Amino acid sequence: MGLIQTFGAFVGISGLLSGVMADPFNGTPPQSYGILFFPAFDVIDVYGPLEVLQSLGSLHHIEVSFIAETLEPVSSERLMVDKLNSTGFPSLTPTHTIHDSPELDVMIVVGGPGMTSNNLNATIDFIREKTPQVKQLITICTGSGLAARSGVLDGKMATTHKTSWPDIITYGPNTTWLPDKRWVEDESGSPPIWSSSGVSSGLDLMLHFVETYYSLENATFVSKMLEYVRHTDPNDDPFAYNGTLSARNCRRDRN
Amino acid sequence: MGLIQTFGAFVGISGLLSGVMADPFNGTPPQSYGILFFPAFDVIDVYGPLEVLQSLGSLHHIEVSFIAETLEPVSSERLMVDKLNSTGFPSLTPTHTIHDSPELDVMIVVGGPGMTSNNLNATIDFIREKTPQVKQLITICTGSGLAARSGVLDGKMATTHKTSWPDIITYGPNTTWLPDKRWVEDESGSPPIWSSSGVSSGLDLMLHFVETYYSLENATFVSKMLEYVRHTDPNDDPFAYNGTLSARNCRRDRN
Numbered sequence: 001m002g003l004i005q006t007f008g009a010f011v012g013i014s015g016l017l018s019g020v021m022a023d024p025f026n027g028t029p030p031q032s033y034g035i036l037f038f039p040a041f042d043v044i045d046v047y048g049p050l051e052v053l054q055s056l057g058s059l060h061h062i063e064v065s066f067i068a069e070t071l072e073p074v075s076s077e078r079l080m081v082d083k084l085n086s087t088g089f090p091s092l093t094p095t096h097t098i099h100d101s102p103e104l105d106v107m108i109v110v111g112g113p114g115m116t117s118n119n120l121n122a123t124i125d126f127i128r129e130k131t132p133q134v135k136q137l138i139t140i141c142t143g144s145g146l147a148a149r150s151g152v153l154d155g156k157m158a159t160t161h162k163t164s165w166p167d168i169i170t171y172g173p174n175t176t177w178l179p180d181k182r183w184v185e186d187e188s189g190s191p192p193i194w195s196s197s198g199v200s201s202g203l204d205l206m207l208h209f210v211e212t213y214y215s216l217e218n219a220t221f222v223s224k225m226l227e228y229v230r231h232t233d234p235n236d237d238p239f240a241y242n243g244t245l246s247a248r249n250c251r252r253d254r255n
Numbered sequence: 256m257g258l259i260q261t262f263g264a265f266v267g268i269s270g271l272l273s274g275v276m277a278d279p280f281n282g283t284p285p286q287s288y289g290i291l292f293f294p295a296f297d298v299i300d301v302y303g304p305l306e307v308l309q310s311l312g313s314l315h316h317i318e319v320s321f322i323a324e325t326l327e328p329v330s331s332e333r334l335m336v337d338k339l340n341s342t343g344f345p346s347l348t349p350t351h352t353i354h355d356s357p358e359l360d361v362m363i364v365v366g367g368p369g370m371t372s373n374n375l376n377a378t379i380d381f382i383r384e385k386t387p388q389v390k391q392l393i394t395i396c397t398g399s400g401l402a403a404r405s406g407v408l409d410g411k412m413a414t415t416h417k418t419s420w421p422d423i424i425t426y427g428p429n430t431t432w433l434p435d436k437r438w439v440e441d442e443s444g445s446p447p448i449w450s451s452s453g454v455s456s457g458l459d460l461m462l463h464f465v466e467t468y469y470s471l472e473n474a475t476f477v478s479k480m481l482e483y484v485r486h487t488d489p490n491d492d493p494f495a496y497n498g499t500l501s502a503r504n505c506r507r508d509r510n
Binding site (some may be wrong): 087 | 274288297298299301302303305306308309312313314315316317318321328331339340341342343344345346347348416417443451452453454455456473479480481482483484486493494
């Protein structure tokens with residue numbers, strides 16, 4: 001472990017103990033984001049955080065790269081044979097490959113049914129190599145399972161898509177998986193690693209990120225633009241995994 | 256007005272008076288959806304409803320077409336000059352043009368900053384011509400402004416993106432715009448026209464649509480997959496327009 005990592009771990013642990021997080025961006029709000037994706041990605045895992053960044057991009061200069069193994073369009077279509085033969089799975093074209101990715105302040109690893117594929121070794125290697133080079137790692141939904149496959153979640157706390165819970169946590173036997181968090185902020189190392197629960201919870205993580213590293217005013221601006229009522233308490237998880245895969249509540253009026 | 260339209264209007268009005276909605280699908284859940292979009296569309300306006308339909312597509316056979324003026328990829332990039340020069344505005348490639356659109360049970364007109372463009376005459380003509388041929392029209396966010404430009408909202412009730420309220424309602428001088436609804440269901444004619452407020456409220460409209468025309472169980476399944484806490488009361492609008500563009504609440508913990 002190099003000096004920077006040692007220092008980062010020290011700041012992270014001391015921050016955790018004191019209840020004060022270290023700022024991985026040293027007071028300068030992040031500008032460059034990279035979204036890492038793969039075949040059969042989940043569309044809201046990508047476009048939820050992206051919508052937040054697009055709105056934020058009218059207040060701050062924001063750069064978003066879309067990173068995959070090649071520059072070919074990547075389909076969101078499920079890989080499994082679907083006997084219902086439903087359609088409506090568009091592609092997203094990367095701007096960069098894992099071989100020429102730009103410098104990033106923040107890497108966002110998304111999820112989706114394709115994250116269990118055996119053909120993602122190059123993507124998984126990239127996560128392992130790139131993570132120490134970014135200032136913050138964010139995983140959305142089952143993206144934490146993909147990050148776990150690379151080893152970067154070893155010794156960390158994380159959460160994931162609650163409906164996929166029993167399957168995903170097997171990818172991280174050395175990770176402390178928290179089943180009742182809307183999102184988790186592990187600040188114990190460098191970079192910090194924040195992981196969201198499923199799909200729309202990524203909006204809550206991202207808006208909390210904006211509040212933390214830009215301002216509450218910016219987060220409120222984006223929430224209003226999206227007409228999205230934020231969940232601001234990561235410990236209030238309406239979909240907490242309790243071993244039976246039942247959601248406590250899917251309807252706001254029954255809270 | 257032809258016989259079918261007259262009958263539709265009659266059923267709509269009687270349904271409204273009796274409090275029972277007519278079923279435009281005659282008991283057979285809809286299968287074919289078309290998402291109509293244009294340059295500088297809002298990404299969640301498209302991908303929010305799409306995520307719902309993709310999840311529903313694992314329970315029912317669902318077909319989703321992506322319809323634009325040509326088959327060229329359509330960029331989500333803002334048309335206005337942005338001095339911040341932010342990046343991160345991917346394209347979506349249509350599956351159909353407005354000249355060869357398939358038969359649709361449901362047409363979804365999305366919004367986004369591009370809806371004010373003067374170059375959308377062909378898209379607006381298409382909305383006017385296609386609407387009488389579909390069983391249900393849905394607008395998301397400022398998509399209701401585009402629908403209003405075509406005339407199909409004349410004499411109807413509708414709502415739209417609250418942050419864009421004063422601008423959008425000018426497109427529909429003959430529309431009754433409701434400023435304090437999360438979404439609006441106008442059942443007075445054929446097809447029925449449902450309009451959502453901004454961006455994420457489209458998820459609530461779509462999940463209510465699934466509950467209404469598929470089942471509550473299906474809507475709950477999709478909500479759980481998305482880990483999305485539904486707003487189930489269209490009259491509970493946290494972002495109601497009150498003339499000052501202030502949101503009542505962007506944070507769930509302050510409700």
